[in-house]
Amino acid sequence: NNYFKIAVLPGDGIGPEVVNESVKILKVIGEVFHYNFQFMYGLMGAEAIYQTGDPLPESTLKICKDSDAVLFGAIGDPSFDDNPDAKVRPEQGLLKLRKELGLFANIRPLKTYSSLIEKSPLKKDIIEGTDIQIFRELVSGIYFGEKFTDEEGAYAYDVCKYSREDIVPIVHMAFQEAQKRKKKVTLIDKANVLDTSRLWRKICKEVAEEYPDVQLDFMFVDNAAMQLILNPKQFDVIVTENMFGDIISDEASVIGGSIGLLPSASIGNTNALFEPIHGSYPQAKGKGIANPIASILSTAMMLDHLQLEQAANKLRESVEYAIENKYVTVDLNADQPYSTSEVGGFIADYI
Amino acid sequence: NNYFKIAVLPGDGIGPEVVNESVKILKVIGEVFHYNFQFMYGLMGAEAIYQTGDPLPESTLKICKDSDAVLFGAIGDPSFDDNPDAKVRPEQGLLKLRKELGLFANIRPLKTYSSLIEKSPLKKDIIEGTDIQIFRELVSGIYFGEKFTDEEGAYAYDVCKYSREDIVPIVHMAFQEAQKRKKKVTLIDKANVLDTSRLWRKICKEVAEEYPDVQLDFMFVDNAAMQLILNPKQFDVIVTENMFGDIISDEASVIGGSIGLLPSASIGNTNALFEPIHGSYPQAKGKGIANPIASILSTAMMLDHLQLEQAANKLRESVEYAIENKYVTVDLNADQPYSTSEVGGFIADYI
Ligand SMILES: CC(C)[C@H](C(=O)O)[C@@H](O)C(=O)O
Ligand SMILES: CC(C)[C@H](C(=O)O)[C@@H](O)C(=O)O
Numbered sequence: 001n002n003y004f005k006i007a008v009l010p011g012d013g014i015g016p017e018v019v020n021e022s023v024k025i026l027k028v029i030g031e032v033f034h035y036n037f038q039f040m041y042g043l044m045g046a047e048a049i050y051q052t053g054d055p056l057p058e059s060t061l062k063i064c065k066d067s068d069a070v071l072f073g074a075i076g077d078p079s080f081d082d083n084p085d086a087k088v089r090p091e092q093g094l095l096k097l098r099k100e101l102g103l104f105a106n107i108r109p110l111k112t113y114s115s116l117i118e119k120s121p122l123k124k125d126i127i128e129g130t131d132i133q134i135f136r137e138l139v140s141g142i143y144f145g146e147k148f149t150d151e152e153g154a155y156a157y158d159v160c161k162y163s164r165e166d167i168v169p170i171v172h173m174a175f176q177e178a179q180k181r182k183k184k185v186t187l188i189d190k191a192n193v194l195d196t197s198r199l200w201r202k203i204c205k206e207v208a209e210e211y212p213d214v215q216l217d218f219m220f221v222d223n224a225a226m227q228l229i230l231n232p233k234q235f236d237v238i239v240t241e242n243m244f245g246d247i248i249s250d251e252a253s254v255i256g257g258s259i260g261l262l263p264s265a266s267i268g269n270t271n272a273l274f275e276p277i278h279g280s281y282p283q284a285k286g287k288g289i290a291n292p293i294a295s296i297l298s299t300a301m302m303l304d305h306l307q308l309e310q311a312a313n314k315l316r317e318s319v320e321y322a323i324e325n326k327y328v329t330v331d332l333n334a335d336q337p338y339s340t341s342e343v344g345g346f347i348a349d350y351i
Numbered sequence: 352n353n354y355f356k357i358a359v360l361p362g363d364g365i366g367p368e369v370v371n372e373s374v375k376i377l378k379v380i381g382e383v384f385h386y387n388f389q390f391m392y393g394l395m396g397a398e399a400i401y402q403t404g405d406p407l408p409e410s411t412l413k414i415c416k417d418s419d420a421v422l423f424g425a426i427g428d429p430s431f432d433d434n435p436d437a438k439v440r441p442e443q444g445l446l447k448l449r450k451e452l453g454l455f456a457n458i459r460p461l462k463t464y465s466s467l468i469e470k471s472p473l474k475k476d477i478i479e480g481t482d483i484q485i486f487r488e489l490v491s492g493i494y495f496g497e498k499f500t501d502e503e504g505a506y507a508y509d510v511c512k513y514s515r516e517d518i519v520p521i522v523h524m525a526f527q528e529a530q531k532r533k534k535k536v537t538l539i540d541k542a543n544v545l546d547t548s549r550l551w552r553k554i555c556k557e558v559a560e561e562y563p564d565v566q567l568d569f570m571f572v573d574n575a576a577m578q579l580i581l582n583p584k585q586f587d588v589i590v591t592e593n594m595f596g597d598i599i600s601d602e603a604s605v606i607g608g609s610i611g612l613l614p615s616a617s618i619g620n621t622n623a624l625f626e627p628i629h630g631s632y633p634q635a636k637g638k639g640i641a642n643p644i645a646s647i648l649s650t651a652m653m654l655d656h657l658q659l660e661q662a663a664n665k666l667r668e669s670v671e672y673a674i675e676n677k678y679v680t681v682d683l684n685a686d687q688p689y690s691t692s693e694v695g696g697f698i699a700d701y702i
């Protein structure tokens with residue numbers, strides 16, 4: 001099979017610019033490796049609200065369900081953030097998409113690049129050699145539990161709920177990944193306070209028995225927030241619930257000094273979505289300065305997922321070549337910056 | 352009034368050792384400044400479970416309610432952490448104490464010491480000059496909401512609930528503190544997902560109208576976890592809910608390179624508790640290597656609270672003198688370390 005349907009959701013802020021480069025590169029990969037990628041575009045996020053009133057229009061959802069993979073840009077718009085009363089918000093589109101596609105595992109690899117290590121806010125000896133893979137549960141927990149605000153605004157609540165079925169599959173994924181790596185899984189939780197965390201701990205222990213070659217550690221989320229800065233090299237594979245994963249994976253993303261490079265995959269049983277982790281970065285929108293590499297490396301994760309490893313490896317090689325030769329955007333080289341499309345073009349040419 | 356009843360709860364791990372130094376110093380302060388401190392000791396935490404079966408015995412609670420201030424060491428024991436089925440846990444004692452005493456605001460000042468700046472995991476230009484005051488809500492939210500686990504372990508939930516009355520007082524405290532500082536309050540929340548966060552945002556905006564000289568900012572908790580590392584100097588006063596405060600304040604505590612120095616105060620309408628933020632650190636228990644300065648600076652916060660500013664300032668001065676002259680424990684000076692009681696003794700002598 002060399003025919004693939006790719007749903008493309010550019011989204012908000014710098015999303016369209018970076019996704020554009022990924023599509024450009026995928027077209028070249030299609031030619032070079034003789035794959036036939038069919039691109040189906042959909043609206044999503046603030047852009048979709050402005051144009052249709054709905055952050056995830058039915059047509060977009062249909063395209064995604066029908067796809068072999070979803071390539072996603074970013075979501076979010078400051079005009080909604082400052083308005084606590086807005087009933088329709090861009091994020092609802094992303095959350096609904098995750099839920100509808102059953103994307104239960106958000107996977108974020110964190111590697112450091114020796115040529116960029118001096119960009120890290122951390123000292124070199126602390127960060128150098130860090131290599132972490134984070135598995136964040138993505139379709140349950142407090143994000144999707146019951147929510148309520150009374151009419152007078154006197155109180156509100158959010159329910160964090162987890163069932164065994166929500167936890168087991170992602171824990172298996174984490175252990176399987178650890179087997180290919182340094183054979184260590186760390187569960188991040190708050191088991192000294194939360195019932196849901198104690199359920200996670202219990203299930204992790206059970207699953208661990210099926211992977212006797214992998215070591216299982218537990219760490220409280222407050223301590224993890226410290227350890228990521230004090231000694232990030234201690235981690236191999238991290239697995240955690242939705243909200244803790246949101247916080248911890250964003251914290252982890254900046255310690256390497258290269259957030260503009262970090263990709264992510266959100267995987268379900270029948271669908272998968274790939275997006276850069278940097279977000280919509282509205283201040284940079286339309287300026288041609290956004291770094292497209294995180295989106296391009298997300299595209300490489302997508303190629304892996306489609307089992308096109310040869311193309312994925314070629315793409316990663318070309319990204320590394322661009323970085324080594326400083327063919328990068330202003331965030332990585334302020335002295336001689338290239339534009340978003342120049343960087344994408346360079347990588348496409350290399351392929 | 353120069354008669355004060357101080358409840359002393361040494362707690363677990365290194366708690367007893369560091370609290371011991373604080374009491375030693377308070378006795379000297381009593382003599383020098385002619386205050387009469389009466390110390391009432393209580394059991395709490397894992398120690399209390401071992402001796403009484405209850406992490407917060409009634410007698411301890413009574414002592415605390417009856418006190419002008421509580422001096423607390425640390426809580427937590429690894430033998431409980433690894434056992435998700437334990438019905439009685441040390442942390443329950445601390446949570447119950449907070450609730451019973453109505454300690455709604457946990458206050459953590461974060462300052463950097465120029466003589467210790469090279470201890471920071473962050474680069475000097477990023478961390479130098481950081482001065483943040485964190486206000487964490489301490490008696491509501493997901494810590495105290497309804498919790499449930501079904502008998503088969505098939506699912507569990509934790510409810511995060513906030514009422515207007517839980518939020519208003521701590522927000523006022525944060526704004527009043529900001530007026531004495533750089534006049535900026537940042538609310539950390541997840542208002543793009545949680546109803547409780549949107550309630551926090553709404554109330555913060557209302558309260559802000561009473562403080563027109565103070566600027567109010569909002570930041571999502573995932574972004575805050577990044578910004579604390581990328582640019583900690585942007586923060587002045589932070590206010591946040593219980594769970595986010597737990598994570599963010601611990602993250603903040605390590606960026607200065609001096610977690611062994613950081614104090615905290617937990618304030619209510621009628622009671623107040625003072626504790627170092629470093630925790631029970633069981634590996635160091637009984638070795639005489641624990642840094643007592645965080646507990647001693649918590650004691651200085653206690654003196655402030657009792658409106659004994661002169662003594663508080665003298666105590667802070669003596670701590671700074673000890674740090675400058677490297678009269679410190681092994682965590683701050685590996686070459687020529689002093690023991691816990693030597694450091695406490697040095698500070699007592701200086702006073
Ligand atoms: C936009 C927001 C709802 C989202 C989340 O919190 O999951 C984002 O922060 C992310 O991590 O993908
Ligand atoms: C011991 C634990 C329950 C506690 C908390 O999470 O509040 C601690 O981490 C703290 O921050 O004081």
